Amino acid sequence: MSSRLLFQRVRKELGRDARVVIATAMPPAVEGRPDDYRLAPSRLIEDDQLEIHAVGGAQACDDPMAFLDGTQRIEVVGYVEATPVVAALVAAAVRLRVGGHFTTVARQQRAVLVGRPDVLESLAGTYTGFDPVPLPAEDVLHPLKSLEGAHRLIDIERSRLERDVGWVFRQTSDAWLVVDGVLADSGVWQDDARAIGVSKSHATLPFGGADLERYLTLPSGHRTSVFEPATWRIAPVRSWGLRLWPHEGHDLFHGLVRVEVAVPAATTAHADLVSRWLLAERAPLSRPDVRWDRLLYGVAAVERHLRAR
């Protein structure tokens, strides 16, 4: 069943309860995920100071390469006593590219209903197909705070699904795996020499001061020195910035990604090789997605697959 029909059904089911005020839209103030913008200075691994390295021309990876990404669709389906009830469909998949063609090799999906614990309890039995996820007590006082909390829970749920499908994929394949996002938040990839994290987000920047300026003015086709981000939670990783497209005339963040690999794989040669692979992944262009300058086509293909179902 498509997500649209799934949400329609749960609204219909909840609507049978007289206490539920059916809703169909998200309050604009909380659209999207709240990002925590900050600087988190990193430890340089490769050079004594932050250097800029030319990585060479784009070079396609001849081996099979997989891409992992997840999606989430969130809708407010109703309110009970001024508290939102949020439905979400989260999904994650791995698509393996062999000979240029993609095949979906792992996929998971979960529908969750997020709300005040007592509300979810009282609605039990009125809806089907959704797993209840209660909001923490601190998020239930203000409706918008509740929505923000719901977002956070759903993000966590999506990350969990991504880890799960990655793990499932790795049980059967040792192909290169490009993960959309960071590796450092997951315990799955800490020793995986064939996992490559590509982060499009710059909410947390790895340097400050002159190094930050250097980092953000990285020329196209160049990478920074390898460093260890300060933001790892589960296990340390190695990382570097890579400019996929010239930023001149656009924006400092245009075409800038941060690459992560596991510690055992972090050699200079490997950083250059992976960078050249990623430069090759600029084509085909992932337009019309607005993030086309940082969104690799393989990752976009996973997203498109998940959104189409």
Added chain:
Amino acid sequence: MIGRVVATEMKPSTPHQFLFWTARDAQVGIGSIVRVESPGRRVYGVVTDAFAYSDLATPMDAVYGSDGDPVGAVEPSHRSEIRLFQTAVLRHEPEEPLQAVPLGEVHLASDADVAVALRMDTYTAGEKPTGIPIGLYAAGGLEAPIFVDADFLLGPEAAHLNITGVSGLATKTSAIEFFLTTIFQRFPVHKGRIAALCFNVKGPDLLFLDQPGTLTAEDRRLYDRLGIEPRPFTGARYFAPFKADGVNLNSLRTHPDLNPTEPLVWGLREVLDYAEVLLNRDDVDAKADAFIDFLAERVVGKEFTDEHTGKTFAVRSFAELEGFFRAIFDFLENMGRGAEIWRTHHVATIRKIRNRLGNISTRSKGLVTDDGEVNDLPWGTFQDRSVYVVDVAGLDPLAQDLVFARIVSKLREHLERRDLGVEHIVVFVDELNKYAPQDGQDTYVRKMLLDLSERGRYLGLVLFSAQQFRSQVHKRVVGNAGTSVFGRLDADELSTPGYGILSPAIKAKLAALPKGELMIRHPHFTQPIFLKFPRPAVLSGREGIERFPPEVEVPFEEAVVRRLRALDKGIQGNRIKDLVAGRTTDDVVRALHATIRNRPDDVTAFFIKCLGREVRTRTVAPRTGIAPLKAIDDPYA
């Protein structure tokens, strides 16, 4: 399963068409028949168009993504691409209520599916099946025989077949020959007897139908798959007029090893009955009609006495008709100035008819005999499952028109009286755009073909026609063809309005259709179907002319011997040559035609009898003058 139906708000499924997508390597293409399965409903369709596109938003993105270098760009991922097929619905099950095509699984059609999709199950089964195999549908490794309904191909429900295709591929002729083979072998016995009459209008196209052709193993496999025995038309009979000399046949089928071509010779009566053919639009008026009627009813073949001149005429030949006209003109001239009317007919009208009739006698010398001897088609004794070929390729266009008009009219008369010998006759006319053009003057032949196409099916008179440009044929002639067949067509023809209902993809396929493949429209098929057919089991015209080259034109005496030898192989050539030596050409031709027409047991004796006693020329000794008187001595005597 090869695909799934897709429908969006912008491109929804309807009861008559739908879209489905497949994997990139699916064995499906334009013309493929598919089956859609969904709970409680099954839909059959034929692919009419195909689309492929990727997720590329604009071509400029490809340029940008490759840094403007389409050759050197590294592109490790192939863009997602869709193979989308537009499909026209052939049949719904159940038929009612008629609904939009559901979002179901799509399968390639099997043999049984093809039969149902094309409604062939309604006429190929039961106690009296009427299916006639016409070719094989092939797609995705599947092959299924395609049957047409005899009731809709040969009447009475619908009838006639028209085939269009570029010239030079021999597809049209081959297809007609193959269709006649299947019809003769599979036309249901309960529907009666059937024969075919083919006009050979160009070269040697249809002149070797009784000779086996060369078939490949693949051809034989196709015949086997269709349940047809690959064999030539062994009983085919050939007719052709003489050349102007009256003894050499005006045909390329004259090789002595072949069954002899029979001469087609008509006299004044045969021509006069179809005199309208000879008249152009300006000629056709009541006066001309009245005078022709007068000739036909009162003069030709009868004894006619002109009360003005007191002369009696017995007009049986063109020569005698000319004498009749001469007498009229002499009478009017003798009457003096102002005498322009003879028995209510104006002299100008009489002269016009005389010119027209004289014209056919001159331009069609060889077809039209001056002596009244006639050799014609076997009216009344047409044989079941036999082919009769009339070779008019070498005839003057006027004479061709006359042949068409008279033969078709005679077929019609006999079918109306139910005494032709068969209940159904297929008439094959090639180059239809020449005989029934969309534009141009309204000729007798065009009117006759129109009438045949509109009313022939009730009589069992069925027109199989062919042409290079369907758009140039009279709309009512091709429009009345229940079954239309299309071979390869050129782009100009495909751009004409008549092909507007075909999708661009089908047009593209038609423009490149290989030899041996056709597209067919038949009343039971709601959409055109592509099929392939085997090479006909008969010798092609080109091969035939190489294997059986025509005889070189021989001297008059030798030609007479050959014609007589066709009747009796034991004829002694020298004796015949001695017999005709010194005789006038007209006498010999008259005797020859009479012998051919009567087919006597003793050919030589009959020929001698017809030739008549020779009136030998006698040398008269010049008179020597009056002998001088005997001299006498009497000087006063």
